[in-house]
Amino acid sequence: MARHVGRGASGPFDVFVKPSSHVKKETIMSTQAYGYDILHNPRLNHGTAFTLEERKKYRLEGLLPPGVNTLELQIARTHAQLNNLDNDLQRYLFLSDLQARNETLFYALLMSDPATYMPIVYTPTVGEACQKFDHVFRATRGLYIPIDARGRVKELLGNWPQQDVRFIVVTDGERILGLGDLGVGGMGIPIGKLALYTACAGVPPMHCLPVMLDVGTNNASLLDDPLYLGMRQERVRGDEYHAFIDEFVNAVQDVYPKCCIQWEDFANFNAVPLLARFRDKVCTYNDDIQGTAAVALAGVYAALRISKQKLTDQRFLFLGGGSAATGIAELISEAMVLEGLDIDSARRRNTLYDVNGLMVQSRTDLADFQKVFAIDHAPVDTFVDAVRALKPTGIIGVSTVPKLFSQQVIEAMSEINERPIVFPYSNPTSRSECTAEEAYRWSRGQAIFASGSPFGPVEIEGRTFVPGQGNNVYIFPAMGMAVFATEATRVTEDMFIVAAKAVAEQVSDESLEKGLIYPPQSRIFEASMHVAASVAEYIFDHGLARVERPADLVAHIKAVAYSPAYRSI
Structure with missing residues (x-):
């Protein structure tokens, strides 16, 4: 245990830092800080929630208003303060300060x-x-x-x-x-x-x-x-x-x-x-490539519960040919392999279209990571013509160019498919390839839709659709918790397929009826715990963990998870 001596605004203090040797032993800081030293340490500060006894013990008397609040009251006050701000950037800055x-x-x-x-x-x-x-x-x-x-x-x-x-x-x-x-x-x-x-x-x-x-x-x-x-x-x-x-x-x-x-x-x-x-x-991964791929695959798995089709029968056309597009295409291909296709056949079912047109083998401008998805086909210069030529069951937008999923594109997809998959995943909202309302209206309510940015509910011909947000937040926090709880040595591609399945299996039939193909974000913590447990099980099964396997994996993950509550200093 190391001892560090310092001097704060209210006098000297000792800080003892106990290094953690196991995931259950969080780094503990036992401090003798006083007054302003506590109020200016974000991990020690309780603000108005300090009890009268704590205020006396830590020389906080006079430094705070006399009223004592619970954490719940502090949340309510902060929520009200945020509601009084004019825009989300102000709210972002307020939360950063908090x-x-x-x-x-x-x-x-x-x-x-x-x-x-x-x-x-x-x-x-x-x-x-x-x-x-x-x-x-x-x-x-x-x-x-x-x-x-x-x-x-x-x-x-x-x-x-x-x-x-x-x-x-x-x-x-x-x-x-x-x-x-x-x-x-x-x-x-x-x-x-x-x-x-x-x-x-x-x-x-x-x-x-x-x-x-x-x-x-x-x-x-x-x-x-x-x-x-x-x-x-x-x-x-x-x-x-x-x-x-x-x-x-x-x-x-x-x-x-x-x-x-x-x-x-x-x-x-x-x-x-x-x-x-x-x-x-x-131990490393790229969320733009692998996290995006996993959340897209999760959306595909859920969409197939609506269309009642098999993954190996799908054809996807990507608008965009960068690392996000190839990452999604590769993960879908590998998932298809697990269901019986060979990798080359699977990749031919995932085709890319970028600023220079359809990625075909005759093009000379392709990067190495794009070449495996180039197909033997005549050049195609417009995206809607690519849809008509290739007849995909789903289109996935990762172009960061807005409005490219035009009315012509959506109508063409609807002519080809009874339930077309339409995923404009580009962020932020201003870059989305189409809006939820456009996808639902132009497809007459038949599109299975998810986007990268949030959109509100849409009413079409008396039916209300709740668009899902294919946000990586369903993947990377849960992946992080799985790695944290197991002290994993590596993050593998198969772990993202496991995560995608774990996300999709949490979508209720009631949600699918409304077009929602991801778990509601209001219960993201519970969803993440489920995904983390599934990935952690894979980590242990494949010898990638640095800790012993607990008897109850779910209980272990819940035990090491952070819970926001004021603790004794």
């Missing part, structure tokens, strides 16, 4: 109504927050590691106060949602993702670390902005970039040996090779 001063209240609020607060702390609001990051910046959070710190990355990781980091979500800010290169402003994504790790699946926040790898930006407007907070240079490429990434990954293994690295919002030409380079060496 997270920086009272972590327990922050997570208690999110978990009290996840369907309301997830769109504020993450998509779609986080997109605007990232765009305006330099102009709304307040308190720092996470680690910023610039490329000019090469040779000292391990030193910078060591500056983080937590000794047992289990999850790092890392970005270089180059492809933030569908918004492009936002440089250091992309840090909003790792921060938001990790908040959902905790709020949606109970991964303890003290084990989470958001990281921005700043290698510059090619966004001229940022470089010209005097308020820009990142490195003022164009992006570093090539060997220097990859050496920097290698140093980061190696440093993480040294400083945090049980840590899982989640790659987030890297450009396609970096995302795919980075995942290929490290997936068999360390």
Whole structure:
């Protein structure tokens, strides 16, 4: 046990840090801090919930209004304060401030109504927050590691106060949602993702670390902005970039040996090779590729319960040919293999269409990761013509270009299929390939719909449809909890198929009747616990865990999950 002595605003204090040796033993901080030292520590601060006895014991008397509130009353007050704000960006900033001063209240609020607060702390609001990051910046959070710190990355990781980091979500800010290169402003994504790790699946926040790898930006407007907070240079490429990434990954293994690295919002030409380079060496995954693929596959599994068809009879046409599209196509292909197809036949059922048309074998502009999905077919120049030629049972949009699922496209899909699958997955809402109302109206209520951003209920000819949101939040928090509870050494592709099935099997027949093909976000925590247990079982079955298998796996996961409640200091 290490002892660190410091001095706070109200006098000296001792902090004792007990390193965790098992997942059940969270890092414990026993402190003799007083007064402002407590009120300015987000993990110790109870705010107005400090009892009269605690206020006397910790020299808080006079530093707070005399009234004592319960956590429930604090949630109600905070909810009312948020309702009085004018827009979601203001609410996002309010919640960011709350997270920086009272972590327990922050997570208690999110978990009290996840369907309301997830769109504020993450998509779609986080997109605007990232765009305006330099102009709304307040308190720092996470680690910023610039490329000019090469040779000292391990030193910078060591500056983080937590000794047992289990999850790092890392970005270089180059492809933030569908918004492009936002440089250091992309840090909003790792921060938001990790908040959902905790709020949606109970991964303890003290084990989470958001990281921005700043290698510059090619966004001229940022470089010209005097308020820009990142490195003022164009992006570093090539060997220097990859050496920097290698140093980061190696440093993480040294400083945090049980840590899982989640790659987030890297450009396609970096995302795919980075995942290929490290997936068999360390515990890592890419949510844009694998998480997106899993939530799409979950939607497909649920959609097939509506259409009463087999997975191996499906044909999917993707609008977009980047890492998200190929990731979904590959995972669907591998799921088809599990149901009897060979991999080549399965891949031929997943076809890509990008800005240069249908991906056919005669094209010379395809990247290596795209070539396996190129088909032997004549070139096709418009997406609607590709629909008519290939007759897909489903279309999946990951283009980040809005309105490309046009009325012609939806009507063509409806002519070919009794129940066409229509998944415009691009984020944020402004980038969606079509809206829920457009899909339902143009298909006369026959489309099986899910989108990447939220849409409200739609009424068509007296029938109300509740569109599902194919949000990765159904996958990555649960994957995180499974890895946390088992201390898994790797994250494999099959784990995402397991997760997808676990999501789909939770959709009730009543929800399917309304067109909802994902579990309601109001019960995301329960859904995540189910998915985490399914993935954890796979981890133990395949010898990937670093802890002994518990007698009751579900009880074990619930026992290690974070619960927002005030505890004794």
